[in-house]
Amino acid sequence: xxxxxxxxxxxxxxxxxxxxxxxxxxxxxxxxxxxxxxxxxxxxxxxxxxxxxxxxxxxxxxxxxxxxxxxxxxxxxxxxxxxxxxxxxxxxxxxxxxxxxxxxxxxxxxxxxxxxxxxxxxxxxxxxxxxxxxxxxxxxxxxxxxxxxxxxxxxxxxxxxxxxxxxxxxxxxxxxxxxxxxxxxxxxxxxxxxxxxxxxxxxxxxxxxxxxxxxxxxxxxxxxxxxxxxxxxxxxxxxxxxxxxxxxxxxxxxxxxxxxxx
Amino acid sequence: xxxxxxxxxxxxxxxxxxxxxxxxxxxxxxxxxxxxxxxxxxxxxxxxxxxxxxxxxxxxxxxxxxxxxxxxxxxxxxxxxxxxxxxxxxxxxxxxxxxxxxxxxxxxxxxxxxxxxxxxxxxxxxxxxxxxxxxxxxxxxxxxxxxxxxxxxxxxxxxxxxxxxxxxxxxxxxxxxxxxxxxxxxxxxxxxxxxxxxxxxxxxxxxxxxxxxxxxxxxxxxxxxxxxxxxxxxxxxx
Numbered sequence: 001x002x003x004x005x006x007x008x009x010x011x012x013x014x015x016x017x018x019x020x021x022x023x024x025x026x027x028x029x030x031x032x033x034x035x036x037x038x039x040x041x042x043x044x045x046x047x048x049x050x051x052x053x054x055x056x057x058x059x060x061x062x063x064x065x066x067x068x069x070x071x072x073x074x075x076x077x078x079x080x081x082x083x084x085x086x087x088x089x090x091x092x093x094x095x096x097x098x099x100x101x102x103x104x105x106x107x108x109x110x111x112x113x114x115x116x117x118x119x120x121x122x123x124x125x126x127x128x129x130x131x132x133x134x135x136x137x138x139x140x141x142x143x144x145x146x147x148x149x150x151x152x153x154x155x156x157x158x159x160x161x162x163x164x165x166x167x168x169x170x171x172x173x174x175x176x177x178x179x180x181x182x183x184x185x186x187x188x189x190x191x192x193x194x195x196x197x198x199x200x201x202x203x204x205x206x207x208x209x210x211x212x213x214x215x216x217x218x219x220x221x222x223x224x225x226x227x228x229x230x231x232x233x234x235x236x237x238x239x240x241x242x243x244x245x246x247x248x249x250x251x252x253x254x255x256x257x258x259x260x261x262x
Numbered sequence: 263x264x265x266x267x268x269x270x271x272x273x274x275x276x277x278x279x280x281x282x283x284x285x286x287x288x289x290x291x292x293x294x295x296x297x298x299x300x301x302x303x304x305x306x307x308x309x310x311x312x313x314x315x316x317x318x319x320x321x322x323x324x325x326x327x328x329x330x331x332x333x334x335x336x337x338x339x340x341x342x343x344x345x346x347x348x349x350x351x352x353x354x355x356x357x358x359x360x361x362x363x364x365x366x367x368x369x370x371x372x373x374x375x376x377x378x379x380x381x382x383x384x385x386x387x388x389x390x391x392x393x394x395x396x397x398x399x400x401x402x403x404x405x406x407x408x409x410x411x412x413x414x415x416x417x418x419x420x421x422x423x424x425x426x427x428x429x430x431x432x433x434x435x436x437x438x439x440x441x442x443x444x445x446x447x448x449x450x451x452x453x454x455x456x457x458x459x460x461x462x463x464x465x466x467x468x469x470x471x472x473x474x475x476x477x478x479x480x481x482x483x484x485x486x487x488x489x490x491x492x493x494x495x496x497x498x499x500x
Contacts, residue, residue, distance in 0.1 A: 005378060006364075006367050006371040006372070006374045006375045007375065009366075009367065009371060010364055010366050010367050010371075013366040013367075014366050017366065
């Protein structure tokens with residue numbers, strides 16, 4: 001027979017006598033602990049999912065705008081110590097010309113990333129397909145914008161590019177790691193009706209903006225362990241003669257500190 | 263009892279001052295006191311006369327402001343908190359006005375709480391036998407009268423075989439007949455264990471059961487008398 005010390009007996013008797021309170025306290029503690037586990041679990045799961053999404057779609061680390069830089073410069077940028085990949089793009093803002101829409105709207109025109117899994121900021125197609133590289137009017141639109149205007153593959157809409165009205169044909173609807181929180185120029189809150197992203201073939205945008213053999217935006221993926229500051233410094237020096245406005249890190253450009261708690 | 267006559271307690275010029283903001287309260291103003299092994303001393307005095315403060319200091323519950331207090335060869339006034347705790351654990355049994363029994367333990371288990379940590383304890387049943395509660399050892403405090411609860415508290419105090427038993431108003435919460443039963447238990451313990459017993463009371467009728475009576479007033483001992491013969495508790499009343 002096990003002999004219990006008087007203090008242990010006291011505890012056992014107290015627990016037996018006060019079992020409703022003990023049970024209530026245990027339930028409160030269990031609820032608290034499970035909430036904590038659920039919360040931290042959900043948070044780490046979301047963080048991992050986001051990291052995986054960025055990795056899978058080759059989300060770039062550094063972004064820089066230029067007025068017009070020769071395409072040959074991209075090889076030099078790719079050769080900067082610490083740069084894993086660099087891609088020249090054309091990005092421009094164009095005005096939206098939607099029938100029945102009184103308020104002003106705009107779209108960000110972005111050249112479609114290189115195919116074959118080498119391009120940065122790759123698109124996740126929700127429906128349709130990517131534009132044919134040589135087509136002049138095929139486009140993929142961001143999902144929020146497509147929903148706001150009921151656009152789907154086969155629909156056409158007009159935008160004012162470089163002062164000219166152009167009709168584009170939607171061939172796909174996509175998500176991009178670059179535009180999770182898509183803000184139009186001067187906007188504080190996302191409004192998918194008044195601002196969307198339109199990805200078009202590089203050649204089509206080159207022609208529209210008179211940028212043959214040139215680019216207006218460069219995105220850079222860094223090698224693991226590379227110094228972001230050093231790469232930005234070198235990149236800034238390279239693009240300065242071409243109207244470079246200064247390279248920025250992805251978290252700053254895409255408001256990740258705002259996205260993270262949300 | 264071959265050690266009768268050995269000096270157990272000795273204090274010299276013991277003072278205790280409490281500070282309350284600007285106000286200084288002199289609880290003890292120089293107490294010289296001695297007690298021998300096995301002696302039964304009753305300490306009388308009105309409220310605020312310093313008798314409880316005195317008992318707390320020689321019991322190791324409080325520290326003096328100045329003066330010296332000795333227990334056998336231990337200088338109590340030189341001990342730190344840890345030393346005083348060890349002194350209380352090894353040598354002192356306390357009985358207070360309120361019994362401080364653990365409600366969810368039986369009489370026997372309340373006594374066993376002490377015997378588990380004591381240096382040379384007696385079996386809990388034996389302690390309960392001395393106070394006349396052997397038959398009620400499995401009762402919980404709520405099933406015992408006030409006098410019985412106080413006797414369990416006495417059994418708990420003596421179960422560690424202490425050299426001294428310090429009682430602060432042990433009958434203060436009891437009626438006359440129950441109080442007498444408690445005093446009977448104390449005198450029985452004093453005789454059986456041979457512990458030097460100091461009983462604080464403001465009830466002057468109790469003085470007759472003591473070997474010696476010490477009267478406190480205004481933080482000092484103002485009178486000491488030795489009884490030529492001790493009465494049994496049943497012979498007194500109040």
